[in-house]
Amino acid sequence: TEPMPHLLVNLATIDRPPLEEIRYATTNNFTGRQLYPFPGAYARHEVAAAIEKVQKELAAEGLGLKVYDAYRPLSVQQRMWDLIQDERYVSNPAKNKGRHTRGTAIDVTLVDKLGNELPMPTTFDDFTTRAHRDSKEWTPEQRKNSLLLEAVMKKHGFIPYPYEWWHFDFADWEKYPPLDISIKDLADGVKVATPVP
Ligand SMILES: C[C@@H](N)C(=O)N[C@H](C)C(=O)O
Numbered sequence: 001t002e003p004m005p006h007l008l009v010n011l012a013t014i015d016r017p018p019l020e021e022i023r024y025a026t027t028n029n030f031t032g033r034q035l036y037p038f039p040g041a042y043a044r045h046e047v048a049a050a051i052e053k054v055q056k057e058l059a060a061e062g063l064g065l066k067v068y069d070a071y072r073p074l075s076v077q078q079r080m081w082d083l084i085q086d087e088r089y090v091s092n093p094a095k096n097k098g099r100h101t102r103g104t105a106i107d108v109t110l111v112d113k114l115g116n117e118l119p120m121p122t123t124f125d126d127f128t129t130r131a132h133r134d135s136k137e138w139t140p141e142q143r144k145n146s147l148l149l150e151a152v153m154k155k156h157g158f159i160p161y162p163y164e165w166w167h168f169d170f171a172d173w174e175k176y177p178p179l180d181i182s183i184k185d186l187a188d189g190v191k192v193a194t195p196v197p
């Protein structure tokens, strides 16, 4: 396959950029390993445009998004799968080549004007049934906040993922090419990537 434009956009460059806490650029994640050399939240340009609309709408309520993860290289997805072979919580590259690998998935929570996270059902990457959207264990406040996040994301083209309250896929995500361009190459301004065959 020939290299082609990857069409990924740095979410820090959009209007009203979301807060970022890119957990896989730290050791504070379920792997205990730093998987990205430094933080970077990249998404397909269509997805970035939708996030801009979400941010505009949330700002009117004094709220915003905080991003835990966005685009993820396929090689990183493989490392995650090697650790947690549970398709509810980690995509199996052999089956679907990943969701985040296409720049169409985003892991987010809600923050107030000061950047404080609103109470949500679990912490990020809590791989238990409490993170499921049909969990009966949530408090009314956690449910309200989670449903608010879900509503604004759905309105702008995202599909809530059933097993993780923080994960959203852009509509038709399977139609976008999976990629393995590194976060470093993206930060260095490399504009082309080879789609994974
Ligand atoms: C690992 C977790 N944050 C995640 O992104 N899970 C989904 C299901 C995925 O790996 O695509």
Ligand SMILES: [Zn+2]
Binding pocket: 069, 100, 105, 106, 107, 166, 167, 168
């Ligand atoms: Zn996710």
